[in-house]
Amino acid sequence: MRGLLLFLLLGALAAQAAPSKQSKPPAGPFKDAQCVACHGPDSPEVQGWRLSKHGVLVRISTPGRAPGCVDCHGAQAHRPANPEAMGEVCGKCHSPRYLDTLAANGRRMVAVGEMKQREALALLAQARRRFPAERLQAMEDHYHHLQTHLRNIRLGVGHQSPDHQWWHGHPALDGDLLRIKGAWDDLLRASK
Ligand code: HEC
Ligand code: HEC
Ligand code: HEC
Numbered sequence: 001m002r003g004l005l006l007f008l009l010l011g012a013l014a015a016q017a018a019p020s021k022q023s024k025p026p027a028g029p030f031k032d033a034q035c036v037a038c039h040g041p042d043s044p045e046v047q048g049w050r051l052s053k054h055g056v057l058v059r060i061s062t063p064g065r066a067p068g069c070v071d072c073h074g075a076q077a078h079r080p081a082n083p084e085a086m087g088e089v090c091g092k093c094h095s096p097r098y099l100d101t102l103a104a105n106g107r108r109m110v111a112v113g114e115m116k117q118r119e120a121l122a123l124l125a126q127a128r129r130r131f132p133a134e135r136l137q138a139m140e141d142h143y144h145h146l147q148t149h150l151r152n153i154r155l156g157v158g159h160q161s162p163d164h165q166w167w168h169g170h171p172a173l174d175g176d177l178l179r180i181k182g183a184w185d186d187l188l189r190a191s192k
Pocket of ligand 1: 025026028030034039069073076077079080081
């Protein structure tokens with residue numbers, strides 16, 4: 001059951017993975033330091049992990065106590081974290097009941113983010129039908145940010161990073177949605 005839940009959670013996350021850049025990923029194997037250096041220490045994927053309890057423990061505790069990039073993604077880079085192996089990976093150090101709870105929370109968190117995205121997209125679609133593209137810049141920009149923040153939520157869930165689930169995730173996404181609504185109201189008011 002635990003394996004299944006994690007499989008569902010991580011499978012859903014992997015299926016939605018949006019390529020952030022066009023560049024072709026290199027072939028591994030790599031060590032953690034290489035993953036970090038190439039993705040960039042300030043990238044959301046590295047920052048999220050670094051700020052998670054795991055990332056902190058890897059820096060300050062005994063080696064092997066908490067997982068780094070390779071433990072979860074494998075050394076052959078550019079495979080998304082293997083959903084089927086995750087139950088096993090996390091189960092080495094955490095109890096099944098704990099992992100079930102995390103999986104359920106993670107699914108909910110992503111689902112709520114997607115709900116907000118659908119709400120924003122519905123408004124944007126109306127605006128695209130009604131107004132010429134050059135007047136939609138503000139809404140399009142906010143929608144672009146919203147997608148970045150939704151990715152942060154997915155990363156925050158995958159990397160168990162409260163910072164990316166929250167600061168860089170849900171509240172930021174709420175702000176985008178509010179701004180999209182505001183921009184939509186502005187358009188309507190200006191067209192009266
Ligand atoms: C030499 C540069 C480089 C190294 C080293 C590297 N990556 Fe990447 N990685 C990339 C690029 C380029 C991409 C594709 C563009 C993107 O998604 O940002 C990518 C994409 C990814 C993706 C997304 C794959 C997908 O299916 O969407 C994951 C996950 C990933 N890398 C993890 C890792 C891990 C874990 C390591 C270390 C084991 C690693 N990378 C090492 C450059 C690198
Ligand atoms: C505790 C396990 C774990 C660790 C440690 C970990 N990851 Fe991840 N990572 C995941 C999971 C789970 C996901 C979400 C599933 C997915 O989108 O592939 C994810 C997602 C990603 C993605 C996003 C892929 C996308 O499509 O947007 C990248 C890139 C990535 N990790 C790179 C890294 C790098 C680099 C490190 C080390 C600095 C690292 N991860 C450490 C489990 C882990
Ligand atoms: C190599 C062992 C190891 C693996 C593998 C591992 N963790 Fe951890 N994890 C730890 C340790 C150690 C802590 C710190 C526990 C503490 O607070 O004392 C921790 C903390 C956490 C926390 C934070 C708990 C808190 O109280 O803040 C979460 C969430 C978490 N792990 C989830 C996962 C998930 C999900 C996976 C698999 C994707 C995973 N872990 C894999 C060792 C591991």
